[in-house]
Amino acid sequence: MDKYKGILDHxxxxxxxxxxxxxxxxxxxxxxxxxxxxxxxxxxFVSEYRNYxxxxxxxxxYLDDLGKEHTVIIAIEDWFFTDFYSYLNRTPAExxxxxxxxxxILQMKYDDVEDLCxxxxxLCQYFRLFTERSxxxxxxxxxxxxxxxxxxxxxxxxxxxxxxxxxxPQYVLASYLGISPESISxxxxxx
Amino acid sequence: MDKYKGILDHxxxxxxxxxxxxxxxxxxxxxxxxxxxxxxxxxxFVSEYRNYxxxxxxxxxYLDDLGKEHTVIIAIEDWFFTDFYSYLNRTPAExxxxxxxxxxILQMKYDDVEDLCxxxxxLCQYFRLFTERSxxxxxxxxxxxxxxxxxxxxxxxxxxxxxxxxxxPQYVLASYLGISPESISxxxxxx
DNA sequence: CGTCTATTTGAATGTACTCAAAAGCGGTGG
DNA sequence: CCACCGCTTTTGAGTACATTCAAATAGACG
Numbered sequence: 001m002d003k004y005k006g007i008l009d010h011x012x013x014x015x016x017x018x019x020x021x022x023x024x025x026x027x028x029x030x031x032x033x034x035x036x037x038x039x040x041x042x043x044x045f046v047s048e049y050r051n052y053x054x055x056x057x058x059x060x061x062y063l064d065d066l067g068k069e070h071t072v073i074i075a076i077e078d079w080f081f082t083d084f085y086s087y088l089n090r091t092p093a094e095x096x097x098x099x100x101x102x103x104x105i106l107q108m109k110y111d112d113v114e115d116l117c118x119x120x121x122x123l124c125q126y127f128r129l130f131t132e133r134s135x136x137x138x139x140x141x142x143x144x145x146x147x148x149x150x151x152x153x154x155x156x157x158x159x160x161x162x163x164x165x166x167x168x169p170q171y172v173l174a175s176y177l178g179i180s181p182e183s184i185s186x187x188x189x190x191x
Numbered sequence: 192m193d194k195y196k197g198i199l200d201h202x203x204x205x206x207x208x209x210x211x212x213x214x215x216x217x218x219x220x221x222x223x224x225x226x227x228x229x230x231x232x233x234x235x236f237v238s239e240y241r242n243y244x245x246x247x248x249x250x251x252x253y254l255d256d257l258g259k260e261h262t263v264i265i266a267i268e269d270w271f272f273t274d275f276y277s278y279l280n281r282t283p284a285e286x287x288x289x290x291x292x293x294x295x296i297l298q299m300k301y302d303d304v305e306d307l308c309x310x311x312x313x314l315c316q317y318f319r320l321f322t323e324r325s326x327x328x329x330x331x332x333x334x335x336x337x338x339x340x341x342x343x344x345x346x347x348x349x350x351x352x353x354x355x356x357x358x359x360p361q362y363v364l365a366s367y368l369g370i371s372p373e374s375i376s377x378x379x380x381x382x
Numbered sequence: 383c384g385t386c387t388a389t390t391t392g393a394a395t396g397t398a399c400t401c402a403a404a405a406g407c408g409g410t411g412g
Numbered sequence: 413c414c415a416c417c418g419c420t421t422t423t424g425a426g427t428a429c430a431t432t433c434a435a436a437t438a439g440a441c442g
Contacts (some may be wrong), residue, residue: 323392359390360387361389362388362389372388372389372390373389373391375389376390376391377390377391379390380390380391
């Protein structure tokens with residue numbers, strides 16, 4: 001199946017799966033189409049799935065008491081997203097996930113993933129290795145958050161992910177970097 | 192062995208290991224004593240180990256171009272630490288890890304961990320589940336970093352980890368929260 | 383007790399924020 | 413095709429929070 005190519009390639013970067021294992025894995029994938037501005041995760045509902053983006057883009061954000069949005073994840077093709085805490089603990093989500101464009105995602109249920117991971121060693125390896133790698137990047141973001149000025153954060157992000165920066169609205173990027181939209185505008189105007 | 196109790200309990204929270212597996216796992220653990228202010232990880236050297244703290248405390252920090260320290264991890268008993276990026280990629284570390292107190296740690300080499308994880312399914316599960324959980328907490332820290340004021344960050348941290356806040360120097364906590372030491376002092380004095 | 387490090391306090395500065403308004407952009411329908 | 417509406421971005425002015433730098437005080441450790 002063509003729509004599985006991306007995720008299977010992703011897995012293949014870490015482990016090798018037999019044809020049978022691939023079959024078992026793809027059988028738990030649910031393909032979902034979502035329209036721009038549609039919510040896939042909402043506070044109050046359990047985030048049932050790990051989601052992989054085949055096409056499109058999604059952001060995960062937190063809405064604080066003052067009504068301000070703070071973006072935790074900006075995800076495009078070949079990325080995973082979920083409210084991890086809600087997903088792992090089967091508790092109501094704290095975050096929203098919203099499609100930034102019309103998108104196609106692959107969804108896998110917690111129970112199905114756990115079941116497969118306990119039966120297929122290499123799939124467990126895949127998620128372990130991939131998540132460990134994600135953790136190492138997470139530290140980099142933390143460093144950036146606590147040590148850089150707004151200007152540095154902005155330009156570093158644009159240089160690192162130019163294709164994402166051009167694709168998402170400025171206010172989303174602002175809420176991801178922890179900067180006000182006005183400040184981003186001013187940073188850009190200073191050439 | 193008494194010194195392994197902590198880490199084995201930690202594992203037991205996620206998976207069950209047979210006696211033989213426990214034996215295999217503990218055989219790769221190297222016990223190391225480190226003195227206060229000693230460095231366990233330094234830029235330029237590969238971070239060879241995942242480190243588990245049996246006793247004491249350690250911080251992992253980044254030293255920027257201006258000579259400022261930015262703390263990524265403050266770890267006490269029953270926590271893991273490493274420069275994950277360096278550890279995973281066998282590249283020179285970017286961070287320092289420094290003992291905040293005389294400490295005892297258990298060190299496990301990358302190759303040994305990978306070897307065991309590929310042979311022992313439940314150990315792979317353990318690291319997968321544990322790291323996934325760590326990721327979900329990492330998102331919370333990101334939200335805190337980008338959305339809270341210095342005052343909120345400080346008090347939230349103190350309420351969440353009172354035992355750590357009392358144990359580490361104020362300037363370390365400051366560099367962890369992304370606040371200047373002077374600001375922390377002022378926040379505290381405002382009762 | 384003396385030294386070195388950590389914390390506090392003070393004053394001045396600056397970066398980024400808020401609020402408000404204008405301009406730009408995109409999509410929709412007449 | 414143009415006019416309008418809603419949303420995003422820009423611009424401006426004033427403000428606030430946190431920083432820097434410097435000095436004083438407190439605390440830890442040999």
